[in-house]
């Protein structure tokens with residue numbers, strides 16, 4: 001089993017939206033996938049609870065840093081191939097615990113200067129872990145100067161920008177139904193955005 005951690009100390013940057021999008025895209029592609037909810041807020045759990053029964057199963061498990069290793073063993077023994085860890089905001093313990101067991105780390109961030117500063121503040125910890133790190137900009141408006149500035153800022157962090165996900169209602173509609181944007185029944189820009197992230201995840205985890 002491979003483990004992907006979604007990590008950012010900042011709240012509201014799209015961790016849960018991206019976790020559910022990636023986990024459901026893998027499940028829909030036939031890869032046994034689990035979503036590990038490390039956030040007491042329980043947004044990923046709420047998503048899984050309203051996932052329609054006729055959709056490919058995403059195994060949901062609630063966890064906390066102290067039980068994470070055991071919970072991951074359980075998922076491995078169940079035949080799960082990829083576990084996606086959704087982490088809470090403002091918790092260094094959860095962030096460190098998730099990164100310690102991860103094979104790769106994805107950091108979603110809004111493109112604003114304040115958000116990028118917050119992202120930069122966790123990078124020393126992430127880099128120290130030696131794990132592959134990818135950045136995903138979320139809720140972006142394509143074609144804006146702000147996005148170009150954000151992309152340049154990430155370039156100067158010397159980390160891969162895995163994707164830029166547009167600010168689109170389909171992310172919210174899908175999440176409210178327990179679905180991923182790739183499962184919304186028609187091709188739209190969000191599908192390509194999620195698929196680009198999944199390609200990075202697959203190629204990075206394959207090399208681990």
Ligand SMILES: Nc1ncnc2c1ncn2[C@@H]1O[C@H](COP(=O)(O)OP(=O)(O)OP(=O)(O)O)[C@@H](O)[C@H]1O
Pocket residue numbers: 010011012013014015016017018039041043087088089138139140165166167168169171172175
């Ligand atoms: N690409 C997007 N387009 C539009 N809305 C989005 C997008 N990504 C996330 N959102 C919305 O932004 C809000 C925050 O997203 P989300 O809950 O995924 O962030 P989070 O980092 O998990 O938050 P928290 O730190 O509270 O756990 C939600 O209302 C979500 O629906």
Ligand SMILES: [Mg+2]
Pocket residue numbers: 015016017039043086087088
């Ligand atoms: Mg969340």
